[in-house]
Amino acid sequence: MIVLEYKVKGKLEQYKAIAQAIRTTQFIRNKAIRYWIDHSRELKIDKFALNRYSTTLRKEFSFVNDLNSMAVQSAAERGWIAISRFYDNCKKKILGKKGYPKFQKDCRSVEYKTTGWKLHPTKRQVTFTDKNGIGKLKLQGKWDIHTYNLKDIKRVRLIRRADGYYCQFCLGITITDVQPKTGNEIGIDVGIESFYTDSNGHQEPNPKFLRKAETSIKKSQRQIYKKVKGSSSRRRARKIYAKKHLKVSRQRNEHAKRLASNVCKSNDLVAYEDLSVRNLVKNHCLAKSISDASWYLFRQWIEDFAAKFDKLAIPVAPHFTSQRCSNCGAIVKKSLSTRTHIFNCGCELHRDTNAAKNILNLAKQARGGHPQSNANGLETSTLLGETLVEHVSRSKLESQRLQT
Incomplete structure (x- = not known):
């Protein structure tokens, strides 16, 4: 599987709609965890049971119904991933904590499967067709997606980061680039x-x-606590602080990838x-x-x-x-x-x-x-x-x- 990532550009209302879809994803995942906690002793809870429960949530809550049905299933699957990891750790009898599933407090992405989105023929725009009102978003980045078949796209994710929103296209293919043997x-x-x-x-x-950026990061962190809680200036200070950490994370990734x-x-x-x-x-x-x-x-x-x-x-x-x-x-x-x-x-x-x-x-x-x-x-x-x-x-x- 390979992933192509683009930064998306839209209007403020569209960003709010993406944030609402992300909050809905968090809500569904946490409800799936709660359903497992309450009924695991009396019922067999597995991936398919949580998918059926997600259908119940769509009928019960209107904002869940606004999200695409496959995106709702994907959110429930996130809960099952946490539960299955806990089961696996118990079976392996690893030492210490086994990773009991916890409720998520800060979800940052929403994932669509094969429906709920449509790629523009130019492949420079993507439209989300569910009832959340995200609409058409512009894609910024290299246009490598032109070289792949649309049928290979298995998942589409919208991700919130400190410097904006990103769209990821997950393609179910494997790329091989056989290099000549060196004998080393x-x-x-x-x-x-x-x-x-x-x-x-x-x-x-x-x-x-991190060590090189630590002085700047600490300075921006101190600025947060000098602002009034809930104020716009405090939100701006938090955004600056988050961007500095994001830069360090990207530097690490590119360095490790190159080496x-x-x-x-x-x-x-x-x-x-x-x-x-x-x-x-x-x-x-x-x-x-x-x-x-x-x-x-x-x-x-x-x-x-x-x-x-x-x-x-x-x-x-x-x-x-x-x-x-x-x-x-x-x-x-x-x-x-x-x-x-x-x-x-x-x-x-x-x-x-x-x-x-x-x-x-x-x-x-x-x-x-x-x-x-x-x-x-x-x-x-x-x-x-x-x-x-x-x-x-x-x-x-x-x-x-x-x-x-």
Whole structure:
């Protein structure tokens, strides 16, 4: 699935209509969660039951009926996504909180399926035909949608961001761009001191977008609390503050995307650490720096480009990759403050370079076993007595990324 995004231009009344459709989506999702909470013990609540319940909501509330029927179903499906995620976490018996479904307070998008919208023949305008009164919106951006068949458009989303409204067209096709084989293999160790260090010794500088913008962000945040609550000046101050955070988010995404593309183009095999970032950010001393480095976003783009370029991306268990000598395999205990790996075998490397070499060696061992390649260019195998399982749902990762 690919997504084409355009900024939309309309009148103030149209923006208000989009905001109303988004609020309706939030209302339906929360009502679906409440219906599950109240009736899950006595009834079997699944995706289809929530779809039937959404039909009841259309009959009960006139503003829900104004929204397109498939958009109403899509809103109910969002509630089911939260519920099914909770069920999956319970079955996996993950430690800590299982993600019990919560009521949404700030919904930012409304999603239409195959009805409720119509693309202009010029493909520079889109018209929403339900009773919300959104009407015709102009599309601003590159006109790549001209090259695709309208039947391939499976979903259309309207998204509110700090700098305006955007329209996303989700196409149910897969793009492949097979790159020539280079014969190169690389191991990547992500970090805070440098964005990543590879097995060739190259260290990519950490841009630290949030750290650089932090002074400006804090200044704009202070301006919010100097304004009267509910005033127009306070709303303007909040908008300025939100735009600064949006800029940082876009900088991170473009940086990770560019680096991942270059890494996958120049290497046939990319090995990286299978880190659990959600656990790492629990350390309050490092949480901001880890989030600013956007390790998980970088990993997502590597997996995406590996599938697109027909390359291989292998996740490796991170255990002892920094402590093991990449030359002889001996364990050399060292603290985080020790930045150079030195051992009796004569190996003297930067700590992160040594870890990157270990990551690549472990990936090669995985390939020497009984690897199984999936459709996303990822590989799983038996490694050092541990089972590495990497099941990546491409569409799910794409959806999570686009919500940001």
